Amino acid sequence: MLPYRLDGLDDYIRHFYDLSSSKIHRLHLPETRGAKVCGSSHGWLILHKGMVTSLFNPITRATISLPPYTAVPSHLGISPYYSPNRVPFFDNWDAHDLAVSPTVNFRVKKAILTSSPLDNGCLVFVHTSTFWEFAFCKIGDERWTVIEFAAPLPSEEDFWDFSYCNGYLYAVHPFGNVTMYNLINPTKIFLHCGNGIDDTCLVDGVSSDALLISHGRLNYDDDEDGVVQREIDYTVYKFSNDGEPQWIEVTDVGQKCAFLWW
Numbered sequence: 001m002l003p004y005r006l007d008g009l010d011d012y013i014r015h016f017y018d019l020s021s022s023k024i025h026r027l028h029l030p031e032t033r034g035a036k037v038c039g040s041s042h043g044w045l046i047l048h049k050g051m052v053t054s055l056f057n058p059i060t061r062a063t064i065s066l067p068p069y070t071a072v073p074s075h076l077g078i079s080p081y082y083s084p085n086r087v088p089f090f091d092n093w094d095a096h097d098l099a100v101s102p103t104v105n106f107r108v109k110k111a112i113l114t115s116s117p118l119d120n121g122c123l124v125f126v127h128t129s130t131f132w133e134f135a136f137c138k139i140g141d142e143r144w145t146v147i148e149f150a151a152p153l154p155s156e157e158d159f160w161d162f163s164y165c166n167g168y169l170y171a172v173h174p175f176g177n178v179t180m181y182n183l184i185n186p187t188k189i190f191l192h193c194g195n196g197i198d199d200t201c202l203v204d205g206v207s208s209d210a211l212l213i214s215h216g217r218l219n220y221d222d223d224e225d226g227v228v229q230r231e232i233d234y235t236v237y238k239f240s241n242d243g244e245p246q247w248i249e250v251t252d253v254g255q256k257c258a259f260l261w262w
Contacts, residue, residue, distance in 0.1 A: 039111035046111040055117050064117050069100040071143040076186055100130055114164050163202035165210045176247055191245040203258050210239040
């Protein structure tokens with residue numbers, strides 16, 4: 001699905017690019033009005049509006065509800081992350097009883113699926129703008145499970161992106177360093193594998209390996225109208241944890257196709 005504007009001009013129409021025919025199809029989808037698409041996978045869109053996130057299939061029009069954010073979450077204690085100075089406007093608050101208030105300016109920055117939501121083992125991961133930061137649920141759960149971090153809780157500047165691959169949740173930090181979270185144990189491993197990689201995003205679902213795409217801005221010039229033109233150079237890396245962890249530059253991803261929207 002192509003990007004669209006979230007404003008009063010929203011007219012329910014969504015545009016989808018068909019790779020097989022190189023055509024753009026217009027679909028009338030009132031279910032998406034006023035909603036932000038914070039992720040897509042296995043033919044489903046992850047819609048977020050207000051305090052509600054849901055899964056929506058634009059072809060079958062099926063909808064799957066996810067737990068409300070106002071419900072008290074459960075917690076996966078990888079390590080305690082709460083600091084008494086983190087949220088100074090709370091007095092005597094218990095982190096493990098904390099739900100998101102409807103008055104909070106809440107948004108989902110990114111969401112991913114681990115498999116088709118029709119599979120029993122499908123997990124939905126969300127990265128939010130609140131003190132929760134990361135949370136996940138199974139289809140049919142009544143509440144989210146929050147992934148706890150070491151204190152203090154990571155801020156937006158502490159990591160760039162996240163993905164799920166081979167049973168691990170990957171969080172990529174500045175310069176390409178990686179934290180791998182095992183949600184079964186639960187444990188986490190911080191890997192010093194950065195090599196100056198900057199301005200990156202993780203690619204979901206294109207390979208059994210975690211892929212990272214980095215872009216650099218080149219050749220800044222002013223045209224006759226004074227508008228800056230820029231040429232962007234992209235580099236793709238594959239994560240290798242065989243021996244010393246590192247990002248290995250690749251020039252071929254096989255028969256896969258990746259779409260980027262910076």
